[in-house]
Amino acid sequence: MARETWGTRIGFILAAVGSAIGLGNIWRFPFQVSQEGGAAFMVMYLAFIILIGFPAMLAEFVVGRKTELNTVGAIRDFAGGYWQYLGGLFVFIGFVILSYYSVIGGWVLRYILGSVTGGYAATESAAAYFGMVATGTDTLIAHAVFMLLVIGIVALGIQQGIELGVKVMVPAILAIFGILAVYAFTLPGAGEAYAYYLSPDIGYIMQNWQSLVPAAAGQGFFTLSLGMGVMITYASYLGDDKNLGIDGISIVVLNTSVSILTGLVVFPILFSAGVDPATSGPGAIFVSIAEAVLDLPFGRVVGLLFFLTVAIAALSSAISLIEVVVSYAIDEFGMDRVKATVIAGVAIFILGVPVTMNTVFINLYDILAAQILLVLGGVLLMVLVSWLHAGEAIEELEQGIGDLGSIGSLWIWMVRVPVILVLLVSLYLGVTGYIDFLTGAFAEYLGTL
Template identity: 75%
Template structure:
């Protein structure tokens, strides 16, 4: 297999790649999706399953994407075609489609975040009431306009290129996320409900885990893949800009540690705020984190200031992930059709905006898109790619993974068999459970009531 990527842009530094990958992984999945998943799935019981999934399944699966990306030096579609040929090229097309779907509703939620920065500064959601404020900004023309603004910001950054746009942006955004969240975590520690919150968040109820594993497993699988940006071609695309002397294992481990750490840090901020304000953390639904945090901030001293800091950080994280999602599609357009980056980014950004427009009709559409994308499409993409790399092209995978690794002889074989059996089995089970969850949603009261209202 030859590397046909001559003339492509590359990362200027290794830290640029790591920050870009961390920026992709650290986003709304960690800050918007993670807390309400924890609340829905039993608090610390979910944390146990999520951490196990990230370490034992997510990290080895990330190496699979790295192998394909770096060896071929191409986008997700071109990379998989070059790596395997034949009908497997359509797997790359699936990744592009997944990125399209996720960013379409991700951008709508990103628009909500922008409105909450303004609402924190003005006290809008405190004066109006969290419930009424969320209803106003989460659907209709308000949501559509905010969705457009968020996508415009994403398009501007990605149109500037890998070095001047993506890499420069994440070098500013990722350290800012960590610094602000560290300060907020210290503040949350001083709140009167912090002790109860930490108990809920960090002390798992194993009986609950065993009794509810059928819902927790697909939720943890989807969350792990979502927050690590797996199953959507992002890590294939980002690794395609890497040189052959990089140690993929160390880079991947660094990304996983940073990403997981920020997820856990988010909970250390959100749950003390909720418990201190007497807000139920098990409130379900895509808008839960907005409603709950807004209600809590209205009852806290310095609530407006904390709100501005919190939602600004969420917005930064959302942008850092969104630029990685659109880059999957943009790199495909550039590599396969020779379209200039600026034109490709504008066209693709416009198409994603249109796909996300129906999400602004009602928040139930966010749940629909999210369950379908995170618990079915991402896991399906992971299953197919793991099968391709570990069972059909193991020698090429081992050779590529070994580049840049100077020690740990035999670690490549451990990785290969980990991916071949336990990772694949867990993903297949997760997909089955995810489909079951999606069917339950389609037949549930929330979605059927929505359809009846149309």
């Protein structure tokens, strides 16, 4: 059976952008900004995206396109030996991330319903409404509904499912958020919000770099869908005539624009309603936005548009994550796409069940996946591509882009030294931070006994 391919170049770019945009930008990005000092985090994040994220993305592209295989098969074919287990790590990371992504996607579906019915307006507080949505039987059902949507799209295939879906989803995200950003600009708290979001405190950066570096690294890899096999898998459906450099730049620019646009929507709404953006926790944006829009002009419409956009973004990310697993099942075990998608979807749903019972599992899953496993996978892949197979990598990058000359060598050395060094520092800080988190969580648990 012939392997599927993208129908158009724009289909690949939008699929990669759709994966990159997702909840990482609209759910995770604002609360990372809030927890890590506002504009201080923005400086670190943008530097990481440009200097580390883009070269790392090209490394994943060359492995995927050269081998035309799923993540496990691609790395096995590219390097052989024990390196194939790195591909297995990527598949595992996708499993973990999508398991709690799907639960959050279920939250979003319920918030859309709440925007239409006025559900969170009728509850005693936005926090109380989130408490109802975050856990319980209804949350489990919403988790199942979201996974069914994901399974339905991916089961249709690359061109008729994923590509067709993202050609609708990504422009819709950009259009709706563009409208909301213009609306947010007119709000009375916009000036204060822009100062918080766009005017960095250099002193804060110097004092808090140890938390900013792993947070920016994790967020950068998370929002660009790096270190989880997505870009390897998507690039495996590309032809040799495609310019990987131009495609990579397009994806990075579009993805980063949505991140910035998200902040231009979220923070003016919060400041205008007098809501503290520094409220921590994965549910902060849900609580804060739901609370804030109630006091704003056209608040219910704004809430509906916001959560509708989040839902579309969640779907665009989720289909990329499950495709990593599905392509593995198709290539390695000869499964047909529908069967592979259903099996993967059910397994991921089961892994996400604990998250529907207690939100503490989100932090347990998210910090492990985003600040440790993603970065670990990134380090290993960068070593493989830049130190062990540099010649093959440069040759593959040149396909469709012409003779790079010194540019190809510059890219390899960017990956070899600064990219790997920054990722190693980020990995160390991420591991120590996770240990501190587990210690604190355990101590808090003992205090409840």
